[in-house]
Amino acid sequence: xxxxxxxxxxxxxxxxxxxxxxxxxxxxxxxxxxxxxxxxxxxxxxxxxxxxxxxxxxxxxxxxxxxxxxxxxxxxxxxxxxxxxxxxxxxxxxxxxxxxxxxxxxxxxxxxx
Amino acid sequence: xxxxxxxxxxxxxxxxxxxxxxxxxxxxxxxxxxxxxxxxxxxxxxxxxxxxxxxxxxxxxxxxxxxxxxxxxxxxxxxxxxxxxxxxxxxxxxxxxxxxxxxxxxxxxx
Numbered sequence: 001x002x003x004x005x006x007x008x009x010x011x012x013x014x015x016x017x018x019x020x021x022x023x024x025x026x027x028x029x030x031x032x033x034x035x036x037x038x039x040x041x042x043x044x045x046x047x048x049x050x051x052x053x054x055x056x057x058x059x060x061x062x063x064x065x066x067x068x069x070x071x072x073x074x075x076x077x078x079x080x081x082x083x084x085x086x087x088x089x090x091x092x093x094x095x096x097x098x099x100x101x102x103x104x105x106x107x108x109x110x111x112x113x
Numbered sequence: 114x115x116x117x118x119x120x121x122x123x124x125x126x127x128x129x130x131x132x133x134x135x136x137x138x139x140x141x142x143x144x145x146x147x148x149x150x151x152x153x154x155x156x157x158x159x160x161x162x163x164x165x166x167x168x169x170x171x172x173x174x175x176x177x178x179x180x181x182x183x184x185x186x187x188x189x190x191x192x193x194x195x196x197x198x199x200x201x202x203x204x205x206x207x208x209x210x211x212x213x214x215x216x217x218x219x220x221x222x223x
Contacts (some may be wrong), residue, residue: 004155033210038138042116042201043156058210089184090155100144101204 003027004105012111019078021108023091029103030072030096032058032067032074034058037088037107049074117214118200125220134191136202143205145178147187150199150216158176159164159187159200191223 007022025032031050035043035058045058049067055066065083067075074093078085088109092102117138128133136145144163147155160179162185164168169176172175189196199218203211 035213039180040215041204042215044116045210045212048210088153092156100146100211101158102211103155104148104157106155107153109153 003073004091004093004103006089006105006108008067008108009106010109010111012113013078013081014113015082017081017112019079019081019110019112021089021091023076023093023105023108025074025075025093025096025103026072027083027093027103028071029093030071031094033094033102034064034076035090035092036060036085037090043090043101046076064095081110083112086110086112114127116212117204118219119200119202121217122215123218123220126192126196127151127220128192128194128221128223132192132196132219132221134187134219136185136187136214138185138202138204138212138214139183140204140212143179145185145202145204146211147174147176147185148201148203152198156201160168167180189219192219192223194223196220196222200215 003024033048034046049068065077091105091106094102120135146161147159150156160171173190178185199216201216202214
C-alpha cells in the first residue's frame, strides 16, 4: 500500500515564526501536492511538484514556498506564519503525470497564534 | 475560481437508505473523481470516471457523469454507519492536478 506520512498531526506556532511541514511518500511517486483545507472552502492547491527540484504554483501560493530535494520528500514552508494560515494542511502524491488518483497523508492541523 | 460545488452541503440518513450527492464544475474535464474523508483525516480515493464515460459502479457506489451539464452524482446504496464521512468530488483538466469541490457531509444513523 502507498503510504504518505506527514511530520506532525498537530502544530501550534506563533505569528512570525518560520514553519516547516514535511511530507514523505514511500512509493516512488513522481507528483506531490500540498493543499490546505478550510471549512466551507474544500481543498485548495497551494503548490505541486512533478519532479525533484521542480515546483509549480497552485491556486493559493501566496505566503508559502516549497522544497523538493529528494523524490520522496516534499516540504511546505511558511516563511513568516500569520493567523490566516491557521488551517488543515494535506499532502498528497500520485504516480506520474498521466495518473490521476492521489494518495493523501493524514494531515497537519496548524494553529498560528 | 474553478472550484466545483457540491450539493447538498450536509445529508443525514438512516442506515440502509441510499445517499445521493451531486457535484457541479465549471471547466472541461479529463476525468472526475470522488474521495472520502473521515473526520480529521486525509482523503481516500473512491472512484474515477473518465469524460467519455457516463456511469461507473464500484461495490455499493454508483457514479454518473453528464458532461453537457457539467455535473456528476455519487450514489451510495444500502448505507452503513461506517459510511459517515465527508465526500468530495475532484476534476482534472489537462494536467494531473485536481480541483476539489466543497464537499458533502454525510451522517448515517443507526
